[in-house]
Amino acid sequence: MKSGLEKARVLVEALPYIRKFAGKTLVIKYGGAAMLDEALKRSVAEDLVLMKTVGIHPVVVHGGGPEITLAMKKMGKQATFVDGLRVTDLETMEITEMVLVGKINQQIVGFINRLGPLAVGLSGKDGNLLSVRKHSGRSLKKEKGEVDLGYVGEVEKVHGGVLEALRSQGFIPIIAPVGLGADGHAYNCNADSVAGAVASALKAEKLLLLTDQPGLLEDLKRPESLVPTVRLKEIPGLVKRGVVDAGMLPKMEACERAVRDGVGKAHLIDGRVPHALLLEIFTDQGIGTEIVA
Amino acid sequence: MKSGLEKARVLVEALPYIRKFAGKTLVIKYGGAAMLDEALKRSVAEDLVLMKTVGIHPVVVHGGGPEITLAMKKMGKQATFVDGLRVTDLETMEITEMVLVGKINQQIVGFINRLGPLAVGLSGKDGNLLSVRKHSGRSLKKEKGEVDLGYVGEVEKVHGGVLEALRSQGFIPIIAPVGLGADGHAYNCNADSVAGAVASALKAEKLLLLTDQPGLLEDLKRPESLVPTVRLKEIPGLVKRGVVDAGMLPKMEACERAVRDGVGKAHLIDGRVPHALLLEIFTDQGIGTEIVA
Amino acid sequence: MKSGLEKARVLVEALPYIRKFAGKTLVIKYGGAAMLDEALKRSVAEDLVLMKTVGIHPVVVHGGGPEITLAMKKMGKQATFVDGLRVTDLETMEITEMVLVGKINQQIVGFINRLGPLAVGLSGKDGNLLSVRKHSGRSLKKEKGEVDLGYVGEVEKVHGGVLEALRSQGFIPIIAPVGLGADGHAYNCNADSVAGAVASALKAEKLLLLTDQPGLLEDLKRPESLVPTVRLKEIPGLVKRGVVDAGMLPKMEACERAVRDGVGKAHLIDGRVPHALLLEIFTDQGIGTEIVA
């Protein structure tokens, strides 16, 4: 058992970080393992509430791919992917919206609010938060030509008004990655990209992406090959060498865009580690990979 | 075609009403036919945006029963009702939440926001808006004894913070009738009751329930038997005489509760009439039945 | 008689205009027939109050020439004019000030305030609203040489502080066109010019001049010869061709100056049409002539 003094020391060690980030906005992409394990879910909720309590403003964007696939299966639909993007017909989009906005988002809100009435769920339709255009379907690997992905969108503009209204009144916005097309339809968006776009729009201090690995690894099998810091100019080389692989590419692009747009730093951190957010924010060493200008 | 002068006269006639309700909050239960017909949906959206534009603060609570039944059927589940209340097991609740929060609520938000980025969807979990207790299951007709309705809830407390945050920043809150139990579970609630409870909590100027009939009718078959005004003390007699029937009872109870709690007036109005809200708010005669202290 | 639905449609048609002008300032020159006919006076009052109620900020400048002549006659004085400008000796100025500030201004205030305590009368002396210099007396037609017009002034500077104090607290300022000379004397000013100068100073969205004709006419006898739009560069040609005649010239100059100074649009509209202001502001077609950059 920890002594009182040891506890006090931990609090005191956090002090400079609390002071540094007080009043700042952090955008967090929440997904992967951290959304599946009960203990991790609770630890993320605690981290978010602690941040808000000490005066930091977290804004959360969540994913939810596996749940959508599951729900489609239940309704007898088969999911199809092109380069990791789900081909989304009208019926799939309806299921996607219900699952993201009506299930996953609300579960996260519920989890956080057990600790205090702080979280408020949003979709990209609320206050027209996320204006999107149809994804061009340009294959990333350029080998398959253009594909019609259906209701898959790319963020064109973030209308941050509703985030500001909630943030300033003490709430934590939880955003489902569903955008609003100019045609009035809902569009499914990549959650990493949404998080990056929101971070840019809010001039956030940090963008934090929770992933299922320790960060960017030179060799996926060797955790000790972690790349602690990536500068923007190094990214093309890392992609070329395959260190940034297809799965990591949208995350790295989101980080790159955000840092280019003036976000202080972006981080790829290991969502499988309990309290990964707190450790990144409130300790010297930090964890995972940071992307800086 | 209408002349300019006639148009001007209509605007001028609305003037005293605009002045009267400026800065006031109106809570609107949106449901029934007005949620199904495209033209009616558009007319409700226009009415809400017009109100907000001239300085009135509408807060909307919507229903969605038929859609839930439909979605259950799709997933091979049979809906069961006791005295009009859906028996809601865990799986049913999950479907209910997805349909109400992830589909219907977002459709309404989308419809309104085509006219301007004003609507923001909420469930009772957001900011712990609706704290509920499990419905006691006391049969209304007292003939069947207590029934376990499962995840059906009654509003215990409205935490209006998130409504205030959105209202004051120019947004129209759209509330799905899903409450948060002390056990952390979502509970399905009667939308009329939620609307009444929200009106009470916000000390609203008016509670307006959109129904599928012209108001309270002495004889359901004769629209001309409309009861224009009901005083609180007359309600027990109306229930006894069956004028308030089982279908109307939860609506009347919601109105009664709201008026007792200090809401100025409650109204049962005909949601099948285009722009019914505008007509009730901005003309002398009003329409439907008003419930007053 | 108009049905409820038709009424609702008129309100809905006004919606985008209300939204467009909410929070904006409109400066209105009120004069001519609209100041003489009781029904027109009432319709102008209603239009102003409606604007203010829906969040638009009207500022009114009124004229009053005929009443001054009448009052002078009563006191046994003969009015003299040079190119439409009244030669104003000290006694005439005293009468002018009493009639404009003590009679006409107060009548307009009284008329509006029957609908609500909104109007507050001002002269150019109040808070030094209108600093003027003596009119140079340069004859417009250059044929008579310089004339000493006496206490006739041209606006040099608008001190908008008192307008802002009233506007922000929900009042409609009603301005009598009496300016304050550097010598401490009151000076009679042209109301059209004052309206233009006030619009420029307030960076108004629109300047609206109520006239006694349908707008600018190619041929005064043919209302159908209305010029719907005038660009600034077209004005010299219109003056040369006499389309802008001596009576219209000060109005056109006021419009020109305001648009040059950044006012969105200026309008010459027919004050003899009931609710001309509402129709111009709240309908698509607009009426009269607009002057644009």
Added chain:
Amino acid sequence: MKSGLEKARVLVEALPYIRKFAGKTLVIKYGGAAMLDEALKRSVAEDLVLMKTVGIHPVVVHGGGPEITLAMKKMGKQATFVDGLRVTDLETMEITEMVLVGKINQQIVGFINRLGPLAVGLSGKDGNLLSVRKHSGRSLKKEKGEVDLGYVGEVEKVHGGVLEALRSQGFIPIIAPVGLGADGHAYNCNADSVAGAVASALKAEKLLLLTDQPGLLEDLKRPESLVPTVRLKEIPGLVKRGVVDAGMLPKMEACERAVRDGVGKAHLIDGRVPHALLLEIFTDQGIGTEIVA
């Protein structure tokens, strides 16, 4: 010539008074000799501007009887009085309003604003400042029965909104004693009564009436018979003994009403003394008669 040190001492002596009245509202009835003599007018203007500059909020109500009689004479009308109240037919009222609002009020505004753009003229119609009822015509001496005084009014209610808007933005409101009847007509009011009613409505710190005598005198011919302090309970006796004569009665009644309504003190001071306001406010001895609870 005064030395620097002597000047400094005067400023320092004023210090406690400036501190005492900072942020407080003083209502001043301005009339009589102080309105006729050029040097006195200037001294009153300086006193008002000094007060405002050091953070005190003066509100001025002015009279104007003699000017009205003069203007009537010019127009060939004969003034009639009953117990000091002018019988006011429609034509007389029109002249009264023009003289009070369009001439005297504007002269005062102009005089003050030479020192800075502070004064804003108001009538009782502006923002419905003074709601009045028709004067009952009950003869004060009870000997002549009721008389129809025409458009003579008594203040029923002060709507202080416009005063507050101006006061808080740094302006000095100058009020002409013209009220607004429920019939929409202007009514002539006694300026002393208006000042008292305004002081009551604003919960003023002081009501100051400028008179043409040193204060209340036991013997009008002997200035040294000044009554320095009158308590409310002493007033009936003073009226009975004739110390408060017919001319002083409305002033004493205004003071009495104000003090009863919570105004700190009322003062009858000698407007013929230069800077009488400053001396009363900023020196220990004060001057004239004070009326206290």
Added chain:
Amino acid sequence: MKSGLEKARVLVEALPYIRKFAGKTLVIKYGGAAMLDEALKRSVAEDLVLMKTVGIHPVVVHGGGPEITLAMKKMGKQATFVDGLRVTDLETMEITEMVLVGKINQQIVGFINRLGPLAVGLSGKDGNLLSVRKHSGRSLKKEKGEVDLGYVGEVEKVHGGVLEALRSQGFIPIIAPVGLGADGHAYNCNADSVAGAVASALKAEKLLLLTDQPGLLEDLKRPESLVPTVRLKEIPGLVKRGVVDAGMLPKMEACERAVRDGVGKAHLIDGRVPHALLLEIFTDQGIGTEIVA
């Protein structure tokens, strides 16, 4: 060495306490051992800064008796005490003020401000913070009759304006226990009493007195005889039984007065324990003795 997870858990454990005290004011009497030991001084500074950083408002009152005695000795003066109160002649008072305000207070300010520019030193003269009356000199033990203690004062009134000005702008006020007499002289005050009076005046959430023992002990020699909670009604008995001895009496009286005046709780805590403040505020068990209503 502590793992990241253990650190995170400590932060999470503090969460409910941070939330509970956010926005609240805590008044802390700082003295004794905690003012002498370098490590303890640093730990107190860290605790105060941490509190302020997470939104709690600490206000500090410090003592300084031993330093005064030391300084007197340097200047060749002998300190005299009556019942623990220093007899304070004019020269002693001058030394006292210099030591408390110019040395000890500034040392504390300096210590805290190494961590951030938060602390601002105050004496009771600043903004007339502490109005005092001369100590009556009634001997506590009643055996010696009245003694003239000289410039020893008792707090009569706390003018909290300067505290509020600093608190609301993010500063931590550090108060030296020197009061201002009606005679304009400085008076030496008991720091415990000052802390109690300040806590009462600010309606603080807590009063925390740092002492050199573990709290109130039944038997001073046995730390395990700690009295964890004292109710107000139990105090007379504890005094009678000598559990509250002469040294503890002024502390207990300060606690009693504060709790009677509406302060939530008062605490006697062991200033010799590092981070005693953090442990009391941010852990469940608390430490020392609490005094409650």
Added chain:
Amino acid sequence: MKSGLEKARVLVEALPYIRKFAGKTLVIKYGGAAMLDEALKRSVAEDLVLMKTVGIHPVVVHGGGPEITLAMKKMGKQATFVDGLRVTDLETMEITEMVLVGKINQQIVGFINRLGPLAVGLSGKDGNLLSVRKHSGRSLKKEKGEVDLGYVGEVEKVHGGVLEALRSQGFIPIIAPVGLGADGHAYNCNADSVAGAVASALKAEKLLLLTDQPGLLEDLKRPESLVPTVRLKEIPGLVKRGVVDAGMLPKMEACERAVRDGVGKAHLIDGRVPHALLLEIFTDQGIGTEIVA
């Protein structure tokens, strides 16, 4: 004895100056004779309170050299000076801090607060108001090489937060010239330089240095040789010619720096004249020497 009218005229003469400086900040170096003579002390206090009362914001920096020397002598220490700068070892610094912060500063606060609870004492440690670096010890006359002056500092940065907090809440900050070194130590600073740096940091309207002579004199023995105005470019010449002598040099440098940094004007005024501040601020002629850009 002065008549009422004369008093009023003095007040009226001050009017334009009060208006001119309302809301502006004046930084005053208080020292020399004005700190020794009881009557002068009172007159300075009155001047400061009058300024604050009429809406001007004085900020005071005081000196205190002679008192420090006296206190050192009492403690058996000998003061040593190099080019007018006190060589300050650790013990001397401790005495200096106690005398400046704990004695002189508090005396000034006490003197002012007899007139109202306005003054709040500060040292450069409070809120890290004055960040200083060690004085380089470069001899001004360059003849003695570098000298280690010990704890003598030069202002590097002014953190005005605490001044702003106090100023905006109606307090007068009184600053002791003790700065905070990067090493956490207190450093003795030249009060003239501190006043100049504070004036620069606050973008003050004026810097006023109270001196013991009538201003800058061509010939110290002839007061009539006063230089009324000095332009920045004239300073080097004046130094060369010895008009600015060693004693005046730091004052002139402080003035120069402030004016270069945007302070409107700097003034050297005769602190031996009662109410010198008032006379400079509130009369046309001004007194002493002004330094302008």
